Amino acid sequence: MNFKIWAAGCIISFFLLGISLAFISTSDRTASVSGTDDLYEEILAKKKDYEKKSENAAVDRVWKKTPGIKGKSVDVAASYKKMKKEGKFDPDLIVYKTVNPKVSLKDLPPSPIYRGHPDKDMVSFLINVSWGEEYIPEMIKTLTKYNVKATFFIDGAFAKQHKELVQMIQEEGHTIGSHGYLHKDMAAMSEQEASENLKQANDILFALTNEKVQWFAPPSGSFNNSTVQAADQLGMETILWTVDTIDWKQPTQEVLIERVMGKLHNGATILMHPTQVTADSLPALIERIKKDYRIGPLPVLLSEDR
Structure with missing residues (x-):
């Protein structure tokens, strides 16, 4: 067999194997947090009850310069990972992401x-x-x-x-x-x-x-x-x-x-x-x-x- 043809065939085979492994890995990760899991769906459904919006600093008509406050959003994937060990929804195991205000006191006049x-x-x-x-x-x-x-x-x-x-x-x-x-x-x-x-x-x-x-x-x-x-x-x-x-x-x-x-x-x-x-x-x-x-x-x- 021509060596160049054999080498090219090997490269193509390894490439296709890599794609297959990547696909399997991605599929596993997706399945671990898929919407078909009842616990994952429960976290999705309840997350709004635990989230808080950030608020920008502003100049109030009465109280003048008022600081903003950070918000928090639920990290669904991370929360699911922690709760999966317990097998049930637990508010104490919710993982949050901080949401910073876009306007701070220093940005105000x-x-x-x-x-x-x-x-x-x-x-x-x-x-x-x-x-x-x-x-x-x-x-x-x-x-x-x-x-x-x-x-x-x-x-x-x-x-x-x-x-x-x-x-x-x-x-x-x-x-x-x-x-x-x-x-x-x-x-x-x-x-x-x-x-x-x-x-x-x-x-x-x-x-x-x-x-x-x-x-x-x-x-x-x-x-x-x-x-x-x-x-x-x-x-x-x-x-x-x-x-x-x-x-x-x-x-x-x-x-x-x-x-x-x-x-x-x-x-x-x-x-x-x-x-x-x-x-x-x-x-x-x-x-x-x-x-x-x-x-x-x-x-x-x-x-x-x-």
Whole structure:
């Protein structure tokens, strides 16, 4: 036989064998998750009950800049593979795929932020600091005891005078934001004046923490569009609140706690200050909140994770 003809025949035979094996392999994989399997069909039928759509970040008419939230879809093939061992549908064995939003906070124009996503069962403590240094150690001790991380918005002048407190807050793992410099009325400033004020505070905070300031809470909640623009140009988000303890008026512990609990909601931001009544109320307040919500630092509250 001609060698070339024999060699060509061998090549063709191997090629056809490869196709056959590939076909068999593909057929086996298809059969393992085919629509003829009752369990597979059950997962297909029920998957919509367990899936959640992602939502984009958006600028709400009332609540302004609002973070998006990730969705989750059921990985039918992977779920089937896990449940097949048990031989029945089990929600605890569902395998999910994460669905990311297409629009994030960073994609939105400058705007203040009041809350986290309304589907997120988490709240966050915002502690504005420009006085009350005598109450901060006790508050930090309580937060540490209950494993709660808060966000401290610290006035630059205060930080300059109480460096050890700023470093204590950072060492305990809390987020540090800016409260401006000298508790000025930001709404009365031009964009340039606001920028200079924020830079002055940021320089001090960075020198103490070696971390870039990403969050800014206007003193007394007073701001205008120029304030928000100035913060944005410095890479900061402007943060307000949805629940106010009004602790600076020195209410009773009962009034402060009920004031918070009566207005609590998913994604809530809870404003407080270092005062005696806040320090005294914090343990009971944390215990009450934790019955229905998780308490997380602002960056976690505003993240897209569920």
